[in-house]
Amino acid sequence: MAHVSDLIETDIEQYLQSHQYKSLLRFITCGSVDDGKSTLIGRLLYESKMIFEDQLAALEADSKKMGTQGQEIDFALLVDGLAAEREQGITIDVAYRFFSTDRRKFIVADTPGHEQYTRNMITGASTADLAVILIDARKGVLVQSRRHSYLVSLIGIKQVVLAVNKMDLVGYSQEKYDAIVAEYLEFAKQIGLENITPIPMSAFKGDNITDNSANMPWYTGQPLMPHLESVPIATENPDAPFRMPVQWVNRPNLDFRGFSGVITAGTVKVGDRLKALPSGKESSVASIVLDGPIPQATSGQSVTITLTDEIDVSRGDILSAAGSPPGVSDQFEATIVWMNDTALLPHRPYLLKIGARTVSANVSAIKHKVNVNTLEHLAAKSLELNEIGICNISLEQMIAFDPYAENKDTGGFILIDRMTNETVGAGLIHFALRRAQNIHWQAVDVDRNARATQKSQKPAVLWFTGLSGAGKSTIANLVEKKLYAINRHTYLLDGDNVRHGLNRDLGFTDVDRVENIRRVGEVSKLMADAGLLVLTAFISPFRAERQMVRDLMGPGEFLEVYVETPLNVAESRDVKGLYKKARKGEIKNFTGIDSPYEAPEKPDIRVDTTTMSAEQAADHIVKVLEERGMLTGDHA
Amino acid sequence: MSGLTHLQRLEAESIHIMREVAAEAENPVMMYSIGKDSSVMLRLAMKAFAPGKPPFPMMHVNTTWKFHDMIAFRDQQMAExxxxxxxxxxxxxxxxxxxxxxxxxxxxxxMKTQALKQALDKYGFDAAFGGARRDEEKSRAKERIFSFRSANHVWDPKSQRPELWRLYNARKNKGESIRVFPISNWTELDIWQYIYLENIPIVPLYFSAPRPVVERDGNLIMVDDERMRLHPGEKPEIRNVRFRTLGCYPLSGAVESDAATLPDIIQEMLLTTTSERQGRAIDHDSAASMEKKKREGYF
Known part of the structure; x- marks a missing residue:
């Protein structure tokens, strides 16, 4: 590897000294499928002499075997990593590449251009200081170029290079270039994108990459590489008010109690007054530790801070400048980018991670979604993969935050699916919502225990779930009869009595199913509060909603009863003739046919209707209730 | 303007990653392979939890064929x-x-892949730090920093979780585990530069010394003990050699070199013309070999 610097050969120590102080620029490349992103990155690696001889030899061999550039070196092969991608000839995931010059070290996120991979672009962009937006000079500004630019603007990248590529294929025409740049700048203004540096180039031929191209004497600006080497890095914000999300409480012995984290904004020095959020307690900085004590630290550094007072601070809290603390709220408006095949549904509980805090959250409303191609606002009941929506979010507890535009680390969050643990969404906080009203629970002297004890029972919800035709209602009915016979107080909620009244306005889409269950859950909760044994019989196909109801109830009060019947058995019974209609396509979204059923993983009670009669199943359930002490009052 | 150097930014990122794992995993462990990358990772772990100690043990998967100098260095480091x-x-x-x-x-x-899986299962580790870097190899370049493994330790490159900002999702279901790569974004030069700057101890095998070697299939293999099987006609000879990567001695090719100081090594690295992993026999099979190994559970 021949680094340009002669110092390597003549004075290595001098070289190391000078390279110690290099800065780091992280950037992304984005463009449409054939705009030449991978070729550009390959070219940058090649020009910065980051390609070893053995790699170059392998590349030449690969180029002949599977390259798309005839006998010439196909730089794209350098960066198209995974075997599956190499076969398909497209980049399907974010790949990180590294190169350095005498002035800077660079980390490039190569992000896919194809529409369905918006989530990868957002991922790559979230850590980038700069974006290179590629445009094929032959094609001009495409729908995809607009989408990528919108995402770049959304994620808040402060520097943009407009790389008008493949100039060799338009005869290095200044006219073409000027027209593209003019059209782009007009669009960029609409989406508030600033600091745009247009550069005409050919990544394939090497024009305007490291040196000014003789083919385009009319271009007087800097070539790409010198621009990347000198552009200001605006990502860390040392001038903003101090913020440090606490990741870890460091307590190696009784004499040391420090709070560790990355400083995400501002600077801190010994003696500074800090405020911990959300508690609002204040103290002063006693010491700052890296490996040893340091007098001050700045945005971007990972440090440990000790305070002069013993105030309660734990993981997830934010230490901030006392004079300008972040906001605290449990309701926000935010932009959400959805990243999962399973759609975002309002009221479905997710986990939200922001800084080092993870809390339970749900989207209380989707105000609208954004068509990223036209920027139109559209009404939405759910967000599908790669859709972007403006949403209201409601959290289970208060958190400290900043608007994303002011601080990406205290204003950006991810949403996590509670069942699969996948990262399903990314969010950018706009502002806190004023709490519509503070609803305080009326404290009453006659509480649920008193009511239940009066009835010689413990309140509970028996949640029957299973396919249509499994026998949920039949068994639940029998259970209720048996409980009534022994003087217990019950109520049975089933699809029929609820769908005709309370939930008359709901259909059978995923969104409506979630809302259906939410309402049934809330009603069950009120009835349990009244001391009743509540039985519900709903297909309730999604685990997340059953979990949602479980979370509403006190510990041990939610009993999931899985009425297990194989689909073919349920379908052969077809008491109401529904399966037949569903198979004919007359009923849409029918569970088991064209809508999924997620079986319980650990039901509290399981009854198998292929081996038990309804009567036996009901007896079994009553027996479990007895064993669990549900049929005795507290002081019985 | 931020005054941080590239090494400071990398250091801060690595420390942040380690603290997240310590906070979120139930039973983390750090894979310690004794090489230069492990040395840097270890230093970062010491910094992350200073003045305390890292709240997780180190683990070495020992094939019994490591260089004797490596084991001696390992034990000395741990004691120190x-x-x-x-x-x-x-x-x-x-x-x-x-x-x-x-x-x-x-x-x-x-001895490596299966041993690693056995060890993780035996101790119930649910998160394991590894010292892999994205610049080493193509499939590594696309791997996340928090890389999930099924209960069978399988990696699925198609279902990786998006990683945004500094937010890492460490949640997993029972039986699943995470491999975490805190120095993903360091390059070989960054590693050396950090070792130089921070004065981090490394195994002496990285420095040139007269050592007994045989030439085999174009590689210089060191005769580290009597278990080395010599082919007919092979006779160990003393040459000035050093190692650019360390592993099992019969599989690690030495390079002839007089580089005896860190600056010498870095100079040689910068001027050299073959990439780092070429000394390791494992990658030679096919372009997709590392990806395949990784899917099977190799680090």
Whole structure:
């Protein structure tokens, strides 16, 4: 590897000294499928002499075997990593590449251009200081170029290079270039994108990459590489008010109690007054530790801070400048980018991670979604993969935050699916919502225990779930009869009595199913509060909603009863003739046919209707209730 | 304007990652392979939890074929830093005398990949730090920093979780585990530069010294002990050699060199013309070989 610097050969120590102080620029490349992103990155690696001889030899061999550039070196092969991608000839995931010059070290996120991979672009962009937006000079500004630019603007990248590529294929025409740049700048203004540096180039031929191209004497600006080497890095914000999300409480012995984290904004020095959020307690900085004590630290550094007072601070809290603390709220408006095949549904509980805090959250409303191609606002009941929506979010507890535009680390969050643990969404906080009203629970002297004890029972919800035709209602009915016979107080909620009244306005889409269950859950909760044994019989196909109801109830009060019947058995019974209609396509979204059923993983009670009669199943359930002490009052 | 250097930014990122794992995993462990990358990772772990100690043990998957200097260095480091080390060897592999001479790629699978999985299962570790870097190899370049493994330790490159900002999602279901790569974004030069800057101890094998070697298939293999099988006609000779990567001695090619100081090594690295992993026999099979190994559970 021949680094340009002669110092390597003549004075290595001098070289190391000078390279110690290099800065780091992280950037992304984005463009449409054939705009030449991978070729550009390959070219940058090649020009910065980051390609070893053995790699170059392998590349030449690969180029002949599977390259798309005839006998010439196909730089794209350098960066198209995974075997599956190499076969398909497209980049399907974010790949990180590294190169350095005498002035800077660079980390490039190569992000896919194809529409369905918006989530990868957002991922790559979230850590980038700069974006290179590629445009094929032959094609001009495409729908995809607009989408990528919108995402770049959304994620808040402060520097943009407009790389008008493949100039060799338009005869290095200044006219073409000027027209593209003019059209782009007009669009960029609409989406508030600033600091745009247009550069005409050919990544394939090497024009305007490291040196000014003789083919385009009319271009007087800097070539790409010198621009990347000198552009200001605006990502860390040392001038903003101090913020440090606490990741870890460091307590190696009784004499040391420090709070560790990355400083995400501002600077801190010994003696500074800090405020911990959300508690609002204040103290002063006693010491700052890296490996040893340091007098001050700045945005971007990972440090440990000790305070002069013993105030309660734990993981997830934010230490901030006392004079300008972040906001605290449990309701926000935010932009959400959805990243999962399973759609975002309002009221479905997710986990939200922001800084080092993870809390339970749900989207209380989707105000609208954004068509990223036209920027139109559209009404939405759910967000599908790669859709972007403006949403209201409601959290289970208060958190400290900043608007994303002011601080990406205290204003950006991810949403996590509670069942699969996948990262399903990314969010950018706009502002806190004023709490519509503070609803305080009326404290009453006659509480649920008193009511239940009066009835010689413990309140509970028996949640029957299973396919249509499994026998949920039949068994639940029998259970209720048996409980009534022994003087217990019950109520049975089933699809029929609820769908005709309370939930008359709901259909059978995923969104409506979630809302259906939410309402049934809330009603069950009120009835349990009244001391009743509540039985519900709903297909309730999604685990997340059953979990949602479980979370509403006190510990041990939610009993999931899985009425297990194989689909073919349920379908052969077809008491109401529904399966037949569903198979004919007359009923849409029918569970088991064209809508999924997620079986319980650990039901509290399981009854198998292929081996038990309804009567036996009901007896079994009553027996479990007895064993669990549900049929005795507290002081019985 | 931020005054941070590239090494400061990398250091801060690595420390942040380690603290997240310590906070969110139930039973984390740091894989310590004794090489230069492990040395840097270890230093970062010491910094992350200073003045305390890292709240997780170190683990070395010992094939029994590591250089003797490596084991000596390992034990000395652990004693000096006061850290707990778990050394694990695949007992069946040991009993069946699985060795690099007779068993080829099965050796790597049994003594490294299988051993690693056994060790993780045995101790119930749900998160394991590894010192892999994205600049090493193509499939690594696309791997996340928090890389999930199924209960069978399988990596699925198609279902990786998006990683945004500094937010890492460490949640997993029972039985699943995470491999975490805190130095993903460091390059080989960054590693060396950091070692130089921070004065981090490394195994002496990285420095040139007269050592007994034989030339085999274009590689210089060091005769580290009497278990080395010499081919007919092979005679160990003393040459000035050093190692650019360390592993099992029969599989690690030495380079002839007089570089005896860190600046010498870095100078040689910068001027050299073959990439780092070429000294390791494991990657030679096919372009997709590392990806395949990783899917099977190799680090």
């Amino acid at each position: 830093l006061g850290l707990k080390l778990i050394s694990y060897t695949n007992p069946e592999g040991l009993a069946n005398n699985i060795n690099p001479f007779d068993h080829g790629s099965a050796y790597t699978d049994i």
